[in-house]
Amino acid sequence: MAAVTRLLLFAVLVWGARGGDDDGMKEEKLPPAYDPASYPSPAHNHLLHFQEDVNEWKFETTQNLQRPFMQQLYETSKQLYEDPYDAKSYVDLREQLNSHCNRVYNQTCEWQFSPPYNPRNHVEREEGTSTNAAIVYLCCADAQEFQDFLWSLKFLDLNFNNEFKYPVLIFHENFGTAQFNMIRQMSQSNISFHKVNLQVPRFLDLQQVPRWYKGFSLGFRNMIRFHAIELYEHPAMQHFDYYWRLDSDSFILGRLWVDPFEFMRINDYKYGFIATMTEKEDFIQDLWELHEAHRRSEGIVSEWFKGKWNGFGFYTNCEIARRDFWQLPQVASYLKRIDREGGIYKSRWSEATIHFLATTLFLASQELLQIVFLPYWHQNLVILPQPWSETDQTNPDGTAKARQDRQEPRS
Numbered sequence: 001m002a003a004v005t006r007l008l009l010f011a012v013l014v015w016g017a018r019g020g021d022d023d024g025m026k027e028e029k030l031p032p033a034y035d036p037a038s039y040p041s042p043a044h045n046h047l048l049h050f051q052e053d054v055n056e057w058k059f060e061t062t063q064n065l066q067r068p069f070m071q072q073l074y075e076t077s078k079q080l081y082e083d084p085y086d087a088k089s090y091v092d093l094r095e096q097l098n099s100h101c102n103r104v105y106n107q108t109c110e111w112q113f114s115p116p117y118n119p120r121n122h123v124e125r126e127e128g129t130s131t132n133a134a135i136v137y138l139c140c141a142d143a144q145e146f147q148d149f150l151w152s153l154k155f156l157d158l159n160f161n162n163e164f165k166y167p168v169l170i171f172h173e174n175f176g177t178a179q180f181n182m183i184r185q186m187s188q189s190n191i192s193f194h195k196v197n198l199q200v201p202r203f204l205d206l207q208q209v210p211r212w213y214k215g216f217s218l219g220f221r222n223m224i225r226f227h228a229i230e231l232y233e234h235p236a237m238q239h240f241d242y243y244w245r246l247d248s249d250s251f252i253l254g255r256l257w258v259d260p261f262e263f264m265r266i267n268d269y270k271y272g273f274i275a276t277m278t279e280k281e282d283f284i285q286d287l288w289e290l291h292e293a294h295r296r297s298e299g300i301v302s303e304w305f306k307g308k309w310n311g312f313g314f315y316t317n318c319e320i321a322r323r324d325f326w327q328l329p330q331v332a333s334y335l336k337r338i339d340r341e342g343g344i345y346k347s348r349w350s351e352a353t354i355h356f357l358a359t360t361l362f363l364a365s366q367e368l369l370q371i372v373f374l375p376y377w378h379q380n381l382v383i384l385p386q387p388w389s390e391t392d393q394t395n396p397d398g399t400a401k402a403r404q405d406r407q408e409p410r411s
């Protein structure tokens with residue numbers, strides 16, 4: 001039988017087995033157009049992020065360009081998912097992101113490449129082998145972010161969670177029925193909602209806490225504290241060994257060839273990050289001094305981090321880690337000291353730097369993983385999957401292929 005006939009027959013059989021026109025055949029629900037009126041009033045919203053002037057770029061990225069661009073990007077990602085050998089959708093994905101980046105971020109985007117999704121390496125998930133883990137979001141400051149967030153869920157489902165089916169925990173401050181319904185319509189994932197009330201902690205003197213710090217609101221700093229310190233103690237988190245934090249504007253661009261939770265568990269990694277960054281002076285004031293004072297008083301010697309620190313940190317908008325790492329007594333006491341000092345509020349110390357500095361004291365470098373196999377887009381960081389091809393040393397657009405052998409499980 002010719003291959004084409006066989007394929008056709010197979011298609012007919014599958015169609016028949018599906019009953020011809022079940023749910024899978026219905027048109028998929030995509031996020032609606034931006035509608036500020038549909039989102040709860042910012043008056044009740046402690047997450048409100050930026051002062052007007054700092055807000056400009058955000059307006060550009062999300063409100064004006066968002067829907068047609070995101071829809072196109074999603075369709076392209078879906079084509080690549082369905083046919084990983086299809087060079088055209090890969091090139092399209094790359095070009096779409098590139099033109100978006102030029103337009104919105106004035107060509108300041110940082111490009112990286114993740115290994116290609118190779119269908120032959122794909123191991124079907126076996127029942128019962130999954131890691132006890134959850135994907136977590138904190139959402140949202142406003143209608144624009146909510147818009148991003150719906151797309152983030154679409155990309156997550158498409159490229160990862162429709163297959164892997166990890167629970168998704170959404171921490172929020174102000175969702176109403178409209179938001180619950182919208183999210184449930186958009187996503188196939190097992191979602192639970194957890195209302196949080198983020199506030200400046202009582203042990204800080206409010207007189208000492210500036211209302212704004214270098215353009216960042218109290219709400220923004222509340223959010224930092226939540227991610228840096230509070231999340232791991234939340235009752236809803238206690239069932240899980242691992243968590244994967246994503247932001248409302250985190251997008252999984254391509255299909256994953258490995259389950260990062262399983263990868264981390266099997267290889268005993270404690271903390272996984274996707275990229276690194278360096279925080280500005282304004283946002284690290286006195287942090288290193290406090291860190292060193294704590295280190296000395298506890299007699300800790302870092303196994304791998306020596307010398308003076310310059311503000312280096314993890315890009316925490318995509319972070320996968322053991323939840324209980326943050327609850328080890330020595331780590332919890334470090335976080336508590338940072339928290340009590342109030343630098344998160346006084347100088348906008350971020351979870352990016354706090355989490356990095358904590359790992360230098362309490363983890364061995366072999367327990368850290370840079371998750372290079374994750375195709376990811378967040379603002380001006382783009383990590384593209386490469387197309388799969390058996391032999392070529394170049395991508396279909398002529399660029400050199402990144403090395404594929406960078407990360408193998410340790411045995």
Ligand SMILES: *[C@@H]1O[C@H](CO)[C@@H](O)[C@H](O)[C@H]1NC(C)=O
Binds near residue numbers: 106
């Ligand atoms: C874009 O980048 C160029 C070159 O770096 C710079 O001269 C220009 O001022 C930037 N434009 C904006 C709007 O930031």
Ligand SMILES: *[C@@H]1O[C@H](CO)[C@@H](O)[C@H](O)[C@H]1NC(C)=O
Binds near residue numbers: 167168190191192
């Ligand atoms: C959904 O996730 C929760 C944990 O958040 C879990 O307890 C529950 O069993 C899951 N439900 C399904 C249908 O998988």
